[in-house]
Amino acid sequence: MSALAQRTYQHYFDTNEWSNDPADEFLRSENSQMEEYESSIDEFGHSVFEYVSEGDKEIIEHIGVDMATLSSFLVTPVALHHPPKNLIGTYLIAAKKSWQRLTAPIFPHAQSMEVRFAVLSDLWRKDTEFSSSAADIVEHSAYLEIVSWGEQAIPLILRDLEMNGGHWFQALQELTKINPVSPSDAGRVRKMREAWIKWGRDHMLV
Amino acid sequence: MIVNPKFPNLKKHNHLITSPQTDEYNCIGWAAGENDRFWWPGNHPIYYWPLPIPVTPTPQTFIEAFLTLNYVPCADGSFEEAYEKVVLYVDSKKKPTHMARQLRDGTWTSKLGQSFDIMHLTPAAISGSGYGTVHTFMRRPFVESIKV
Numbered sequence: 125m126s127a128l129a130q131r132t133y134q135h136y137f138d139t140n141e142w143s144n145d146p147a148d149e150f151l152r153s154e155n156s157q158m159e160e161y162e163s164s165i166d167e168f169g170h171s172v173f174e175y176v177s178e179g180d181k182e183i184i185e186h187i188g189v190d191m192a193t194l195s196s197f198l199v200t201p202v203a204l205h206h207p208p209k210n211l212i213g214t215y216l217i218a219a220k221k222s223w224q225r226l227t228a229p230i231f232p233h234a235q236s237m238e239v240r241f242a243v244l245s246d247l248w249r250k251d252t253e254f255s256s257s258a259a260d261i262v263e264h265s266a267y268l269e270i271v272s273w274g275e276q277a278i279p280l281i282l283r284d285l286e287m288n289g290g291h292w293f294q295a296l297q298e299l300t301k302i303n304p305v306s307p308s309d310a311g312r313v314r315k316m317r318e319a320w321i322k323w324g325r326d327h328m329l330v
Numbered sequence: 331m332i333v334n335p336k337f338p339n340l341k342k343h344n345h346l347i348t349s350p351q352t353d354e355y356n357c358i359g360w361a362a363g364e365n366d367r368f369w370w371p372g373n374h375p376i377y378y379w380p381l382p383i384p385v386t387p388t389p390q391t392f393i394e395a396f397l398t399l400n401y402v403p404c405a406d407g408s409f410e411e412a413y414e415k416v417v418l419y420v421d422s423k424k425k426p427t428h429m430a431r432q433l434r435d436g437t438w439t440s441k442l443g444q445s446f447d448i449m450h451l452t453p454a455a456i457s458g459s460g461y462g463t464v465h466t467f468m469r470r471p472f473v474e475s476i477k478v
Contacts, residue, residue, distance in 0.1 A: 249444075252443065252444065253442075253443055253444055254334070254336060254337075254442045254443040254445055254460055255427075255443045255444070256356040256357040256358060256370070256427070256428055256429075256441070256443045257370065257425075257426070258370035258372055258376070259372050261444075290353065291353060291368075291444070293376045294376055297376065303375065303376075310375050310376060310377060311359070311370075311376075311377045311378030312366060312367050312368075313353060313354040313355070313366075313367075313368050314366070
């Protein structure tokens with residue numbers, strides 16, 4: 125989906141009205157296509173929407189997934205070996221991940237948070253570069269401000285951890301209330317990082 | 331060469347950067363002979379510490395940890411062939427900040443926080459507003475077992 129279409133969708137979600145944006149035509153067309161796909165059924169007489177959960181329906185509505193692909197899972201030869209439900213589920217997970225990556229920068233609030241995060245994390249790194257004290261690292265004002273954002277900070281932290289490393293472990297533990305790091309790996313920063321990135325991937329946050 | 335106001339005594343002639351920058355271990359782990367573990371007596375169970383962690387870590391907390399590695403407090407940081415030595419630094423509030431380890435040629439090695447390892451000629455070379463001053467020297471009979 126183009127950035128223009130995403131913005132138009134966002135306008136629609138915010139106001140419940142289609143904007144005058146040129147992407148309107150694209151969206152109206154896409155909606156009529158969706159109606160067409162909704163009428164597709166598989167050999168058992170099931171439509172696409174009978175194979176998706178309520179949560180997945182929300183994804184379809186909000187993301188505007190490729191309905192042609194989704195419907196093809198009903199009749200593709202692969203479906204003989206894999207239930208359409210599994211194929212659709214896998215596709216929707218990938219679509220959701222892609223949507224999260226695409227849309228994060230265009231929401232003004234998310235964008236300002238990302239910018240603020242970049243400024244704060246940079247300040248934190250510079251100020252604690254030579255500090256060996258874990259207390260100094262996690263009690264830095266920039267670090268504490270990021271933690272104060274609550275759950276919203278988790279994807280930003282995980283993304284930064286994956287790309288730049290850093291001692292985000294206390295923040296993540298505080299925000300998620302869990303610790304995926306094995307006790308025997310306490311202090312082994314590489315393994316701690318790997319455990320958190322895996323946790324983030326499992327929860328589709330990175 | 332490191333130029334930073336936290337280390338006013340570091341000069342071109344008294345230190346060398348000896349490793350890439352990494353945050354995978356810290357000065358305490360490095361002083362203990364490890365280059366893959368971050369040691370700190372706090373934030374349990376995130377970081378490693380060899381002993382139960384007191385509510386408020388003090389210099390004694392660090393001394394006790396290195397007692398488990400057979401180090402004992404000693405008078406100074408002079409080079410003694412039969413011993414290897416470490417040194418603990420504290421800030422003006424006596425809060426532990428850093429440790430360094432003596433090398434076999436009498437110079438010292440430090441992991442600077444989440445930054446580089448350096449070789450420095452004397453313990454005083456890294457004193458200043460960053461790490462404060464020397465608090466305690468410790469030594470143990472030299473053994474080949476040290477890993478790094």
